Amino acid sequence: MRRGIFLGAGIVVALGLASYWGLTEPSVGSGAEITLQPRTPDLANGLVAFNAGGCSACHAVPDQPDRLKLGGGLALRSPFGTFYAPNISPDAADGIGQWTEAEFVNSLMRGVSPRGQHLFPAFPYTSYAHARIDDVRDLFAYLKTLAPVPGKVRDHDLPFPFNIRRNVGIWKLMFFDRKPFAPDSAHSAQWNRGAYLVNSLGHCAECHSPRNFLGGIISAQRFAGGPNPEGEGWVPNITPKGLSDWSAKDVDYFLKTGQTPDGDSAGGSMVAVIKNTSQLPDADTAAIAEYVKSLPPVEGPPKPKKAEKAKAGG
Structure with a gap:
């Protein structure tokens, strides 16, 4: 009886390990x-x-x-x-x-x-x-x-x-x-170029989307911003919910210069991003801007409340 239990357990473990090994094999879907x-x-x-x-x-x-x-x-x-x-x-x-x-x-x-x-x-x-x-x-x-x-x-x-x-x-x-990437015939060539750049090479969602506890992007809040993965600060929402006051021209200008419509400038890791986007052809930054402004507005995760300032003498 006991021997049978151990044998059965051994088979289950062996099958589990075999399944794990097969599912995690890099050649599976590796390209x-x-x-x-x-x-x-x-x-x-x-x-x-x-x-x-x-x-x-x-x-x-x-x-x-x-x-x-x-x-x-x-x-x-x-x-x-x-x-x-x-x-x-x-x-x-x-x-x-x-x-x-x-x-x-x-x-x-x-x-x-x-x-x-x-x-x-x-x-x-x-x-x-x-x-x-x-x-x-x-x-x-x-x-x-x-x-x-x-x-x-x-x-x-x-x-x-x-x-x-x-x-x-x-x-x-x-x-x-x-x-x-599949072009959408319902939109212009410029919009499709922007969609392509944003969702592939530009990998904008990788930073501008909240993630679950396993590090996967939360699809329903794609582009809606969230905690900085590096642990400090907040990554902004780049759907119209976060860029409601920005025009497509504002987005285009920001990608070229790092300057925001209210006269502020890009900070943090976005500074390095602007050094790259500023080198893109004008048609590409305009395409990215058109696509970003066409995104549906999405509410991002709530920002944590700032800690109350300590009272004087506290």
């Missing part, structure tokens, strides 16, 4: 099915993808003025630990100099590294998955033209169990939507 036909890269388009994606905002070496020195090292704090942006310069030893084009595409669009491991979703492949493959290929070609930056970035600082990459496979099953 291995992507085949890349030969083509001549468009470096000008690669530059647009670079700026739209805000690559330098995270991957430029901190505390130096050259936004094209992509040696990484920026600390990205989160409720799950601290991530460190990797070196994506063409350095052969420490960057992506030895990556193939297919490995780069799989990393950006499927969240799978060249070593066949899940990438943590602090890297916004959940948005990049909606990009056009040719844009990602052009981005890779553009990155290869930049100067190599030597220097290996330290490992992420994540506590157990968040440091187990295999677990990301379960997270992907729950939150990773790989559907390609």
Whole structure:
């Protein structure tokens, strides 16, 4: 009797482990099915993808003025630990100099590294998955033209169990939507261009949306702002609920200059974002502005009440 119980328990455990191993296998839905036909890269388009994606905002070496020195090292704090942006310069030893084009595409669009491991979703492949493959290929070609930056970035600082990459496979099953961007024929070409940039390369929802306790974006409050994932401050609501006083021209001007309609200026991590969006073609910032202003107004999570000031002498 007891032997039968132990045998049954062992079978259940073995089946559970087998299921876990199968569901978390990086090759499942990793994008291995992507085949890349030969083509001549468009470096000008690669530059647009670079700026739209805000690559330098995270991957430029901190505390130096050259936004094209992509040696990484920026600390990205989160409720799950601290991530460190990797070196994506063409350095052969420490960057992506030895990556193939297919490995780069799989990393950006499927969240799978060249070593066949899940990438943590602090890297916004959940948005990049909606990009056009040719844009990602052009981005890779553009990155290869930049100067190599030597220097290996330290490992992420994540506590157990968040440091187990295999677990990301379960997270992907729950939150990773790989559907390609589909233009909406009910809207103009400019609106569709804005929708594409915002929801793919621009990955605006990654910062401007509240997340659940597992780190997945709360779909019903997409773009509605919320707590800064790094733990300090509040990320603004960019639906018309938060930008009710802004016109599309105001949004466009902000993306170019960082200046708000009331004369204030961008702060925090948005400063680095503006350095990228300000380099985009005028047609693209106008398209982003048109799309953002067309979003339905969504009420975001309530901001925490400020602590009452201590009374004098208290």
